[in-house]
Amino acid sequence: MSESEMRTMLANWPKSAQMAAADMMKKYGLPQEVTATMLKWRNNGPWKYTMISNYETPHRFPAPHPDVMTQAIDYRVPAAMFDDLAAYDGSVTADRTQGHLAARCDKEAANFLAINLANDVVTRRKSVSLARAYYARAISTFKKTGRMDPYMQQLQFTPPRSANDPDIPARM
DSSP states (O other), X not given: OOHHHHHHHHTTXXXXXXXHHHHHHHHHOSOSEEOSSEEXXXXXXXXXEEEEEEXXXXXXXXXXXXXXXXXXXXXXXXXXXXXXXXXXXXXXXXXXTTTEEEEEESSHHHHHHHHHHHHHXXXXXXXXXXXXXXXXXXXXXXXXXXXXXXXXXXXXXXXXSOOOOOOOOXXX
């Protein structure tokens, strides 16, 4: 699909998705996969994938906004940490079998922030409540001053090359 055809398709998408798509195309070029409802980049920057959907998911943390862009890295979340991760932020998800940790928001900076704090929760550097407070403070400061916390600029850790966990067969 050409860039002009893509822009025509995106014209009917929600503004938040259009803005996310424009930002990602400016930074990473045209997506490798395009459907009527989704754009997807693979191995773009630090991300295993970036996916933008034409469907907005309302999210109220830390303030109301639409979630339209999912970005994932390779990451192994121990099974014992899934509850803490879910309590930290419902838009941060882990796929144990594929070994992915993903954040869904409308801005890449917010996804960097979410993933960095998720790593802090999983590695027990921050409690769930401290991670949520840090997230809210960083977003508030950015909205008021335009200053980005380092957690919003890039990953603060190096993800593994592969983190899948195929589990073990059950005894039958």
